[in-house]
Amino acid sequence: MANGPLLIADEVRDALAHGRPVVALESAVLTHGLPREPATGLPPVVAHQPDFARGVPLNLSLSIAMERVVRTHGGVPATVAVIDGALKVGCTRGDLERLATDRDARKASVRDLGPLCAARSCAGTTVSATLVACGLAGIRHFATGGIGGVHRGFAQTLDLSADLGALARTPVCVISSGAKSILDLKATLEALECLGVPVIGLATDTFPEFTDGAGSLPLHATVATPHDAARACRAHWSLLPSVGVLLANPCPAVHALDHGGSSILADELAAEAMAAGIEGNLVTPWLLAQVAARTKGQSLDANIALLLDNARCAALVADAASRDAG
Ligand code: PSU
Ligand code: MN
Numbered sequence: 447m448a449n450g451p452l453l454i455a456d457e458v459r460d461a462l463a464h465g466r467p468v469v470a471l472e473s474a475v476l477t478h479g480l481p482r483e484p485a486t487g488l489p490p491v492v493a494h495q496p497d498f499a500r501g502v503p504l505n506l507s508l509s510i511a512m513e514r515v516v517r518t519h520g521g522v523p524a525t526v527a528v529i530d531g532a533l534k535v536g537c538t539r540g541d542l543e544r545l546a547t548d549r550d551a552r553k554a555s556v557r558d559l560g561p562l563c564a565a566r567s568c569a570g571t572t573v574s575a576t577l578v579a580c581g582l583a584g585i586r587h588f589a590t591g592g593i594g595g596v597h598r599g600f601a602q603t604l605d606l607s608a609d610l611g612a613l614a615r616t617p618v619c620v621i622s623s624g625a626k627s628i629l630d631l632k633a634t635l636e637a638l639e640c641l642g643v644p645v646i647g648l649a650t651d652t653f654p655e656f657t658d659g660a661g662s663l664p665l666h667a668t669v670a671t672p673h674d675a676a677r678a679c680r681a682h683w684s685l686l687p688s689v690g691v692l693l694a695n696p697c698p699a700v701h702a703l704d705h706g707g708s709s710i711l712a713d714e715l716a717a718e719a720m721a722a723g724i725e726g727n728l729v730t731p732w733l734l735a736q737v738a739a740r741t742k743g744q745s746l747d748a749n750i751a752l753l754l755d756n757a758r759c760a761a762l763v764a765d766a767a768s769r770d771a772g
Contacts, residue, residue, distance in 0.1 A: 451528075451563040454583050455536025461522040462584055465771060467764030469516045469757065470535070470580050470588040470618075471509070473527040476542070477551045477570030478731040479591065480505040480749070481738075489747040491701055506546035508750060510539070512589070512757040519761035521587075526579040528554050531566035535583045545570055553727050555608045573620065574612035577690070581616040586679075586767065588620050589760035591753045592656035593692065594730060595625040595634030598716040605729060606637065613690035614641035619679045621693045621760040623752040624654035624661065628712045628733040631655060631663060638692065646678055648695045648759060657737075657748035658709055659702025665694065672762035676770055679763075695759045701751035708737045708745055 454462075461468050484501050492498040497511035513523035525537040527545055534541065545551050545568060554562050554569035556578055562569050571579065573593050580588055594607025613620060625634045635653055638645055645653065647668040655661035669675045679691050696702070715736050724732045737745045 451531060451533045452579070452582050453532040453534045455524065455534070457522055458524045458536040458583070458585075465768055467521040467761060467768045468524055468585050468587065469521045469760045469764050470576055470585045471512050471516070471523055471525040471757070472573055472576040472588070472590050473509070473525055473537070473545055473570035474553050474572040474575075475570070475591055475753065476505045476509050476545050477548075478553045479734060480508055480746070482546060482549070489743060489750055491747045491751045503546045506542060508753060509542050509546065512753060515754055515757040516589070516761045519758055520765045521761035524583070524585060526571045526576040528552075528559070528562050528567060528569040528571065530568060531563045533559060533563060533579055533582075535579050535585070544568060553731070555727060556612055557608065572607075572609065574608035577609075577612040577616040577618055577620070580618045586618055587760050587764040588618050589753075589756040590620060590622045591749055591756065592624055592626040593620060593622050595629045595631070596637050597729065598628070598630045598712060599720065600630065600633065603720075603725075607730075610634075610637050610641060610643075613638070613643045613692060615688060616690050617683055617688055619675070619691045619693050619763060621648075621695055621756045621763065623656050623697050623756060624694050625656065626730070626734070627656040627658045627707075627709045628715065628730075628737065631661065635663060642686065642689055643692055644678075644682060645692045645694055646675065648672070648675055648693055650694065650696050654694050654696035655709060657697060657703050657745045657752065658707045659699055660696045672759060673766040675763045676766035679767065680770065693759070693763065695752075695756055697748050697752035698755050701748045703741060703744055703748055707741060711737055711740055
């Protein structure tokens with residue numbers, strides 16, 4: 447392969463060449479973040495949406511719906527994944543279907559990309575690995591649910607997500623509902639500060655707590671609109687051209703768990719995970735599944751709502767950035 451394992455879809459390449467808005471989407475949420483099984487009853491948040499049909503795996507419906515939301519708001523979606531050893535930027539429907547149903551699909555963090563490509567594997571890319579693809583392709587906007595960060599009890603495990611390092615060295619605006627509420631959010635903000643990554647609240651002055659909605663930790667930068675967010679990124683990149691930005695958009699309030707919803711469970715779960723020997727890259731998927739089970743699916747509902755809203759916001763910011771540049 448002339449470009450090594452990197453494979454950029456024609457539509458994405460064309461949009462980038464013409465300065466049209468492109469939004470990257472990750473795929474670890476598809477392979478490891480959401481249930482592979484069709485929901486027995488559809489979550490209320492999507493019960494009437496066409497992409498969520500009965501019998502279709504929930505993770506697949508969500509990926510298709512995120513791509514559709516990006517398009518509805520004027521963007522070109524680029525779902526990133528490792529497919530048969532290629533780092534794809536822009537997956538086909540067939541790629542998404544394979545990832546959604548393949549139980550052997552791996553979870554690719556930055557360190558895994560080379561070995562997985564050499565072994566011609568299939569994998570969902572985490573935020574960190576998706577950022578690598580964005581950097582190579584020149585994509586500036588990327589929507590996800592909640593980034594990985596500093597895990598509770600990290601002093602014992604040194605479990606810090608590779609998402610943090612990738613944000614520090616890739617000039618991409620990641621639009622997320624903060625970091626996952628199962629993490630140590632205060633320590634995660636400290637780590638981002640140390641790495642020089644601005645965390646900008648979109649119409650909020652606190653760090654959102656993923657499925658738990660608006661949080662309580664203060665942020666040092668806030669913008670009112672996607673247009674202002676694009677301006678803030680442009681100023682940031684004119685000074686720090688290789689550093690990422692975290693744009694924090696809280697879970698829509700009607701879908702958020704009551705405050706403390708999943709973070710209240712998190713200390714207990716972190717201890718349980720350690721006792722059960724859950725380690726390494728299995729920790730995050732295990733914690734998310736446990737929270738979903740113990741909130742009787744409410745966290746799933748919130749997770750889907752925030753993923754779709756982040757895709758919408760990312761498309762709006764990418765669109766504003768493309769207009770300002772032109
Ligand atoms: N956001 C979600 N659900 C997820 C993830 C993010 O709403 O499952 C994934 C992302 O791919 C993120 C990863 O990069 O979890 C973090 O895993 P770890 O803590 O092992 O770095
Ligand atoms: Mn980890």
